[in-house]
Amino acid sequence: MTELTFHGLNIGQVEPNDDLVDRIVETAAAEYPLTDGDIVVVTAKVVSFAENRLVEADEVEVTDRDHQVADITGIDPREVAVIYDESEVIGAIPIAEVGEDVLLEHAVDPEAAQEALAEVPAMLVTERNGRLCTNAGVDWSNSPDGMMTLLPEDPDESARRLREGIEAQTGADVAVVLADSEIAGPGSMDLAIGCSGIEAIDNNFGQTDLYGEPKVGGVDLVADELTAGSALLFGQADEQIPVTVVRGLEYEDGEGVPNSGGVVRRGLRKSVQLTARLKAREWF
Amino acid sequence: MTELTFHGLNIGQVEPNDDLVDRIVETAAAEYPLTDGDIVVVTAKVVSFAENRLVEADEVEVTDRDHQVADITGIDPREVAVIYDESEVIGAIPIAEVGEDVLLEHAVDPEAAQEALAEVPAMLVTERNGRLCTNAGVDWSNSPDGMMTLLPEDPDESARRLREGIEAQTGADVAVVLADSEIAGPGSMDLAIGCSGIEAIDNNFGQTDLYGEPKVGGVDLVADELTAGSALLFGQADEQIPVTVVRGLEYEDGEGVPNSGGVVRRGLRKSVQLTARLKAREWF
Numbered sequence: 001m002t003e004l005t006f007h008g009l010n011i012g013q014v015e016p017n018d019d020l021v022d023r024i025v026e027t028a029a030a031e032y033p034l035t036d037g038d039i040v041v042v043t044a045k046v047v048s049f050a051e052n053r054l055v056e057a058d059e060v061e062v063t064d065r066d067h068q069v070a071d072i073t074g075i076d077p078r079e080v081a082v083i084y085d086e087s088e089v090i091g092a093i094p095i096a097e098v099g100e101d102v103l104l105e106h107a108v109d110p111e112a113a114q115e116a117l118a119e120v121p122a123m124l125v126t127e128r129n130g131r132l133c134t135n136a137g138v139d140w141s142n143s144p145d146g147m148m149t150l151l152p153e154d155p156d157e158s159a160r161r162l163r164e165g166i167e168a169q170t171g172a173d174v175a176v177v178l179a180d181s182e183i184a185g186p187g188s189m190d191l192a193i194g195c196s197g198i199e200a201i202d203n204n205f206g207q208t209d210l211y212g213e214p215k216v217g218g219v220d221l222v223a224d225e226l227t228a229g230s231a232l233l234f235g236q237a238d239e240q241i242p243v244t245v246v247r248g249l250e251y252e253d254g255e256g257v258p259n260s261g262g263v264v265r266r267g268l269r270k271s272v273q274l275t276a277r278l279k280a281r282e283w284f
Numbered sequence: 285m286t287e288l289t290f291h292g293l294n295i296g297q298v299e300p301n302d303d304l305v306d307r308i309v310e311t312a313a314a315e316y317p318l319t320d321g322d323i324v325v326v327t328a329k330v331v332s333f334a335e336n337r338l339v340e341a342d343e344v345e346v347t348d349r350d351h352q353v354a355d356i357t358g359i360d361p362r363e364v365a366v367i368y369d370e371s372e373v374i375g376a377i378p379i380a381e382v383g384e385d386v387l388l389e390h391a392v393d394p395e396a397a398q399e400a401l402a403e404v405p406a407m408l409v410t411e412r413n414g415r416l417c418t419n420a421g422v423d424w425s426n427s428p429d430g431m432m433t434l435l436p437e438d439p440d441e442s443a444r445r446l447r448e449g450i451e452a453q454t455g456a457d458v459a460v461v462l463a464d465s466e467i468a469g470p471g472s473m474d475l476a477i478g479c480s481g482i483e484a485i486d487n488n489f490g491q492t493d494l495y496g497e498p499k500v501g502g503v504d505l506v507a508d509e510l511t512a513g514s515a516l517l518f519g520q521a522d523e524q525i526p527v528t529v530v531r532g533l534e535y536e537d538g539e540g541v542p543n544s545g546g547v548v549r550r551g552l553r554k555s556v557q558l559t560a561r562l563k564a565r566e567w568f
Contacts (some may be wrong), residue, residue: 232510275375
């Protein structure tokens with residue numbers, strides 16, 4: 001295994017209730033026929049569209065709580081309502097205040113960028129399906145006017161349905177990974193939010209190193225590495241490559257992205273305790 | 285741009301003071317000759333070896349502070365001394381206590397894994413070259429017995445030297461990205477710690493979406509996406525593919541991974557303030 005190919009599929013604009021399996025299979029058949037062992041990486045956005053996970057903002061019921069959180073964060077109260085409905089809210093990041101210099105430095109059009117930041121000055125840190133994400137993955141961008149797109153209800157299940165649909169139509173035994181763009185440091189990167197037919201994490205923890213010693217490491221986030229690599233081809237805005245086919249990787253069979261939510265929350269609390277103990281020497 | 289190829293180069297074991305440019309150029313010449321526009325992704329570990337960034341543990345001077353931090357974290361006091369020398373320590377994560385169930389579930393050999401976790405039960409969160417990392421990137425694994433490997437002193441500068449060396453020998457105008465494995469959620473992934481000849485972040489913030497609206501997004505961490513994809517080929521343990529050549533990506537010229545350290549620290553403080561305001565409603 002010394003070469004991987006990431007092939008982008010331009011499946012065109014996806015509309016609500018489109019049959020995504022058909023679109024993927026037809027586009028692939030024309031330019032890059034699917035074969036056993038291929039990994040099909042699909043952006044969550046088109047899966048949400050095909051599953052009709054769109055919400056009309058004006059039809060959302062807004063409570064006092066939603067208005068209060070909107071006042072604190074600047075997020076549209078209708079979006080706040082949807083985020084609380086979709087997830088558990090754990091914290092907030094003042095994205096505009098913190099990152100403005102870095103983000104505007106990388107703006108294609110500073111005026112449009114200012115407008116976008118003014119519209120969404122903060123983000124909520126949320127837990128959904130046991131995984132951390134921002135704003136529960138709720139997204140106005142690339143959505144029809146006045147609509148928000150929600151993440152697929154059960155991303156692992158969506159991946160499984162796509163995998164089985166592709167196999168039924170082509171006979172190819174493929175894996176499917178769902179990707180969603182997430183904030184990471186000074187920018188964003190696509191991470192895996194669901195998968196089927198592939199083990200999301202490499203099972204090599206504690207493997208020995210080149211010198212024969214067991215090492216802390218080898219828990220490669222294979223599914224995230226596939227989505228991150230695919231993001232090099234995904235159109236973030238006005239391009240239309242929401243699907244890649246990755247060929248050449250040997251991988252283990254498996255289902256689902258591990259639910260690490262409990263670990264993350266436990267980790268946050270314990271990390272704060274340990275850091276306080278560590279810093280006590282400097283602080284007191 | 286609809287297809288990318290990640291080609292892994294097996295350059296063999298790298299020893300201190302080896303000429304890494306020669307090794308990369310010779311291996312590539314034999315199996316995958318370098319050409320203009322290629323991106324060469326190199327693990328920091330082999331760059332550190334070639335730059336002789338190895339420390340004999342028994343020659344490290346250990347202070348009272350190092351013993352105290354070792355008592356709190358379980359990290360070898362000699363490693364603590366090196367970490368403080370290499371970076372600013374910001375906090376700690378009790379990795380064994382928090383992640384033991386997840387990590388052992390993904391262990392190739394649970395007994396060896398237990399041993400590895402017992403040896404490194406906690407990690408320090410550090411800032412180095414303005415970027416966050418764990419344990420300042422100091423690593424005992426894949427190091428000769430009794431030695432620790434440090435990160436390259438200036439990873440952007442190392443990337444620049446490799447890029448210029450490759451161009452001098454082959455005439456190929458390539459980009460170079462240095463990758464280091466980092467803890468991310470329930471596992472690890474390779475991120476970019478240095479680069480040359482490529483803009484690390486895509487400059488599309490505030491670009492309009494498919495519906496013509498400016499969006500918060502489009503700040504793709506291109507260099508991190510390249511290292512994450514390459515990690516699918518890198519040997520984490522006893523394989524020897526520390527270099528990939530990525531072909532087919534259109535990218536902007538640039539130098540260096542943005543130093544976001546100040547933003548991250550400012551962000552931490554402001555996020556805590558905002559979260560407290562948000563949670564006050566529930567907590568008080």
